[in-house]
Amino acid sequence: MSFGIPFFPQEASSEAGQIDALFYTLVAFSILLGLALSGLVVGYAVKYRIGSKADRTGKRSRSLPLEMSWTVASLVIAFVFFGWGATLFVRRDHPPADALEIIALGKQWMWEFRQPGGQREINELHVPIGKPVVVSLASQDVIHSFYVPAFRIKQDAVPGRTTHIWFIATEPGRYHLFCAQYCGTQHSQMGGWVTVMAPEQYAAWLNSQSEGETLAASGEKLFRALGCSGCHGASSKVRAPSLEDIFGRPVALDNQQTVIADERYLRDSILNPKKEIAAGYEPVMPSFDGLIDEGELQMLLAYLKSLSRLPKAGAKP
Amino acid sequence: MTNAAMPGTYLEEGSGPRAWLLTTDHKRVAWLYLISLTAFFFLGGAMAVLMRIELATPAGDLVSDDVYNRLFSLHGIIMVWFFLVPSIPATLGNFLLPLMIGARDLAFPRLNLVSWYVFIFGSLFALFAVVAGGVDTGWTFYTPLSTLYANGWVSTAAFGVFIVGFSTIMTGINFIVTVHMLRAPGLTWFRLPIFVWTLYATSLVMVLATPVLAASLILIVLERVFGIGIFNPDLGGDPLLFQDLFWFYSHPAVYIMILPGMGVVSEVLPCFSRRPLFGYKAVAMSSMAIAVFGFLVWGHHMFVSGQSAYAGVVFSFLSFCVAIPSAIKVFNWSLTLRKGEISFETPMLYALFFLALFTFGGLAGLFLASLAVDVHVHDTYFVIAHFHYIMVGGMVTAYMAGLHFWWPKLTGRMYSETSGRIAATVTFIGFNLTFFPQYVLGFDGMPRRYHTYPPEFQFWNVLSSAGAVVLAIGYLMPLFYLGWSLFRGARAVHNPWSATGLEWQTSSPPPPHNFETIPVVTRPAYDYDMKGLEHERFSPHREEAAG
Numbered sequence: 001m002s003f004g005i006p007f008f009p010q011e012a013s014s015e016a017g018q019i020d021a022l023f024y025t026l027v028a029f030s031i032l033l034g035l036a037l038s039g040l041v042v043g044y045a046v047k048y049r050i051g052s053k054a055d056r057t058g059k060r061s062r063s064l065p066l067e068m069s070w071t072v073a074s075l076v077i078a079f080v081f082f083g084w085g086a087t088l089f090v091r092r093d094h095p096p097a098d099a100l101e102i103i104a105l106g107k108q109w110m111w112e113f114r115q116p117g118g119q120r121e122i123n124e125l126h127v128p129i130g131k132p133v134v135v136s137l138a139s140q141d142v143i144h145s146f147y148v149p150a151f152r153i154k155q156d157a158v159p160g161r162t163t164h165i166w167f168i169a170t171e172p173g174r175y176h177l178f179c180a181q182y183c184g185t186q187h188s189q190m191g192g193w194v195t196v197m198a199p200e201q202y203a204a205w206l207n208s209q210s211e212g213e214t215l216a217a218s219g220e221k222l223f224r225a226l227g228c229s230g231c232h233g234a235s236s237k238v239r240a241p242s243l244e245d246i247f248g249r250p251v252a253l254d255n256q257q258t259v260i261a262d263e264r265y266l267r268d269s270i271l272n273p274k275k276e277i278a279a280g281y282e283p284v285m286p287s288f289d290g291l292i293d294e295g296e297l298q299m300l301l302a303y304l305k306s307l308s309r310l311p312k313a314g315a316k317p
Numbered sequence: 318m319t320n321a322a323m324p325g326t327y328l329e330e331g332s333g334p335r336a337w338l339l340t341t342d343h344k345r346v347a348w349l350y351l352i353s354l355t356a357f358f359f360l361g362g363a364m365a366v367l368m369r370i371e372l373a374t375p376a377g378d379l380v381s382d383d384v385y386n387r388l389f390s391l392h393g394i395i396m397v398w399f400f401l402v403p404s405i406p407a408t409l410g411n412f413l414l415p416l417m418i419g420a421r422d423l424a425f426p427r428l429n430l431v432s433w434y435v436f437i438f439g440s441l442f443a444l445f446a447v448v449a450g451g452v453d454t455g456w457t458f459y460t461p462l463s464t465l466y467a468n469g470w471v472s473t474a475a476f477g478v479f480i481v482g483f484s485t486i487m488t489g490i491n492f493i494v495t496v497h498m499l500r501a502p503g504l505t506w507f508r509l510p511i512f513v514w515t516l517y518a519t520s521l522v523m524v525l526a527t528p529v530l531a532a533s534l535i536l537i538v539l540e541r542v543f544g545i546g547i548f549n550p551d552l553g554g555d556p557l558l559f560q561d562l563f564w565f566y567s568h569p570a571v572y573i574m575i576l577p578g579m580g581v582v583s584e585v586l587p588c589f590s591r592r593p594l595f596g597y598k599a600v601a602m603s604s605m606a607i608a609v610f611g612f613l614v615w616g617h618h619m620f621v622s623g624q625s626a627y628a629g630v631v632f633s634f635l636s637f638c639v640a641i642p643s644a645i646k647v648f649n650w651s652l653t654l655r656k657g658e659i660s661f662e663t664p665m666l667y668a669l670f671f672l673a674l675f676t677f678g679g680l681a682g683l684f685l686a687s688l689a690v691d692v693h694v695h696d697t698y699f700v701i702a703h704f705h706y707i708m709v710g711g712m713v714t715a716y717m718a719g720l721h722f723w724w725p726k727l728t729g730r731m732y733s734e735t736s737g738r739i740a741a742t743v744t745f746i747g748f749n750l751t752f753f754p755q756y757v758l759g760f761d762g763m764p765r766r767y768h769t770y771p772p773e774f775q776f777w778n779v780l781s782s783a784g785a786v787v788l789a790i791g792y793l794m795p796l797f798y799l800g801w802s803l804f805r806g807a808r809a810v811h812n813p814w815s816a817t818g819l820e821w822q823t824s825s826p827p828p829p830h831n832f833e834t835i836p837v838v839t840r841p842a843y844d845y846d847m848k849g850l851e852h853e854r855f856s857p858h859r860e861e862a863a864g
Contacts, residue, residue: 045654159550
């Protein structure tokens with residue numbers, strides 16, 4: 001902040017400083033190259049303006065060594081920036097194992113969050129400082145995008161799948177949360193604040209909120225209410241695969257393939273059960289498409305994931 | 318020598334609506350396009366001005382959110398498909414391609430006229446959607462917003478764009494065949510002006526990419542109207558499939574838009590430097606390289622969409638590769654000035670401003686191709702600034718350079734040089750004032766397509782809105798002095814800039830079939846060292862003298 005005019009956005013996550021280092025290097029490179037080229041062009045324009053007495057002997061309109069050298073130099077510089085940007089980027093795919101998982105649901109035009117303890121928030125998100133947080137994103141309707149400029153993170157929430165983004169907040173404060181993907185009439189209103197608190201304050205804040213049940217607990221109730229347990233339960237008469245400890249495990253399909261039972265597979269199996277049939281079972285399960293909304297689907301997924309005995313590794317199996 | 322006033326030019330060959338609306342003369346079809354595109358440019362521009370006025374304050378006080386969303390959607394649809402894609406190819410390209418290669422017309426003159434009718438029909442179809450209620454999906458028509466949620470006339474607008482695509486394809490085919498079949502004797506591929514090379518590269522992209530756009534738009538209409546599940550996840554579709562299809566067209570389309578501008582600048586810089594284009598072959602080949610690489614980078618629009626991180630890495634790598642041929646061109650253009658005899662007429666000013674703006678737009682492209690940085694600035698004003706630097710600062714500036722450069726050839730008249738230089742400078746200042754603040758806004762985190770915004774972003778928004786007013790003046794000025802010149806301007810000599818190139822060897826304006834006798838080419842392009850050009854150099858081109 002300088003004279004109230006924002007030049008540089010706040011840095012409030014562990015990644016922000018590293019991304020800014022690349023950004024400012026690119027700025028420096030652009031200024032340098034821009035100045036060199038402007039100097040060259042303006043210099044030529046003045047020196048060789050019409051009627052000037054500049055020496056014009058030794059004109060050339062091609063030079064292989066010169067052309068080769070600027071091509072190679074451009075390539076080298078481009079690859080350096082590529083490698084730098086890519087190295088920082090691929091970390092997005094690997095959230096730390098002990099990350100706190102927040103479930104987020106985007107809908108026209110609000111964000112709904114669920115803390116691991118079940119506390120529900122609308123357009124507000126409270127997170128502790130210094131602890132990895134992974135946000136699992138889903139959308140009820142159109143594509144939205146979870147964007148916190150101060151953290152330098154952004155991830156689209158796409159209907160029909162679950163996406164993830166993680167961060168470690170480093171500075172206490174309140175930061176803008178935006179929807180970055182155009183989502184209809186009130187797109188610019190769809191946002192709120194991320195509040196970063198010291199761990200003690202965060203714990204106190206959690207306690208002050210009405211508990212609510214965890215997403216997995218709601219999912220378990222739903223699992224019975226919808227009749228899922230009738231077939232998938234231990235004492236069922238219908239032969240259906242047991243869902244105990246299925247999350248993250250390989251599943252053999254009747255088309256000889258094997259898939260990992262990740263969020264994508266579980267989601268598809270609920271909404272479109274005929275798509276991938278577990279080997280050895282009859283395709284008798286009805287589709288729940290249209291019967292449950294995205295929020296309820298998130299509860300079911302949370303419940304199924306809670307049955308897993310695999311060591312928890314962030315959001316990824 | 319025959320001069321413009323005398324009968325026998327294409328302008329005097331029959332008048333009245335019939336003679337123009339049923340013409341197959343490529344020069345007259347170019348005028349039909351020029352007039353329609355100018356109308357679309359100012360229509361799209363007016364929408365941009367309304368948006369900038371709205372954004373001068375953080376609150377939404379001028380128009381409602383729905384109106385604002387319709388404004389930016391239509392601004393994008395009109396500017397991309399009804400102005401930028403056809404801009405240089407359909408106007409200057411149409412007029413000049415046969416003249417530059419020593420042909421009497423395009424290969425398919427009737428197809429050329431049909432392409433204009435298809436363009437008008439399609440664009441009016443889309444405009445009907447505006448009058449009927451508007452479209453609020455953005456020009457990108459992202460699903461499932463466009464298929465399931467958007468109100469308005471999405472199908473109509475998409476179908477209009479679909480129709481206009483056929484006009485693009487027709488123009489592309491016509492140009493490709495013309496370049497292959499109708500070159501004058503002696504005009505080998507490596508004697509072609511770069512403008513012809515870029516039109517050729519553009520045409521290839523038009524013919525190969527536009528059908529994919531057509532397919533995606535039809536799929537949208539199928540899903541909206543018949544409920545077929547293609548993009549809707551509830552019906553087993555995938556919303557990201559649309560983005561893949563859309564950008565498979567729309568990224569190459571960016572090169573459809575910028576390549577011809579690069580061609581214009583490659584004509585203007587040598588002429589006003591009196592030097593051959595530096596590294597001619599590298600510039601020609603880099604145009605082809607851009608056309609090919611342009612097809613392989615669409616995924617860089619989807620780094621945060623949920624696309625796999627590994628796909629992101631590959632697309633980032635390829636995006637850096639496509640930056641190389643553009644960088645090569647910038648270096649070649651700059652070196653062209655070396656040891657020249659440089660003068661600063663209006664077309665040259667526009668071309669130099671192009672060089673600056675294109676460079677700063679291109680450098681911002683490096684930021685966006687860098688994965689980690691893109692995660693932050695994707696879908697913010699940084700992206701808006703980047704592509705306006707390329708599309709408006711680059712393409713429209715090159716279009717203005719070309720329009721001023723070939724204006725004497727199009728009309729047989731000169732325009733006020735002073736007005737031209739003032740307009741070019743006002744445009745340059747207004748452009749930077751409008752769009753540079755948007756880089757800062759984007760880095761500060763202001764998302765695009767926002768009707769309202771947090772108050773701390775206001776300072777840069779006010780600067781940008783003020784710049785838009787200056788920019789509007791810069792674009793309105795030529796409307797007046799070129800309009801004046803059309804009827805009252807001083808007569809132009811045949812080759813007022815003492816330029817090389819076959820188009821300057823025929824009269825201004827040219828006769829209906831371009832050349833009395835088909836020229837024979839014996840020299841390379843941009844042969845500004847050639848004896849005989851020098852003495853014309855200082856002839857006062859604003860007078861009727863010489864010739």
